[in-house]
Amino acid sequence: MREKFIKQINQFLTDIFNNIIAFEQRTLTESKSELTISDIHTIEQIGLGGKKKMTDIAEAMGITLAAMTSAADRLEKKGCIMRERSDSDRRMVFLSLTRYGRVVYKLHERFHKRMVEKVIKDFSEDELVILSKALSGLNEFFENNKK
16 A cells, blocks of 8 residues: 555656646746746745855755856846855855846745645645645755755
8 A cells, every 4th residue: 555655656746846847937938038947946046135155056956066157157148146256255256136036036936835825725734734744854855865
């Protein structure tokens, strides 16, 4: 019986991941945006908190600094981010969102909020606790296996 649930849950997780990516891509395409899903997720990682070190963003995203530099180049050209070198250490680069980048961030945040609200709208408090615990465990698995 447990094996059946393992297969079913694995299929759900795979389908959910693929469906989220496809839905985000479709939404970007329909909006005629020049941004890619990768751009959106980089913007999401930079966040609204002000300047973030480019090395920290790359590490959080699990990409190389070279890949992060390419992503930053694209986002800077698209007007989404600002790049600033440290005065004390010119090798250190900070990224922050422009006004346009903050708008994109907030729109994407709203998209995710609506998605979650739709999923949990009929859940009881007990069901929300169980779902939250399950997703926390799944997230912990990935966090512990990043490298």
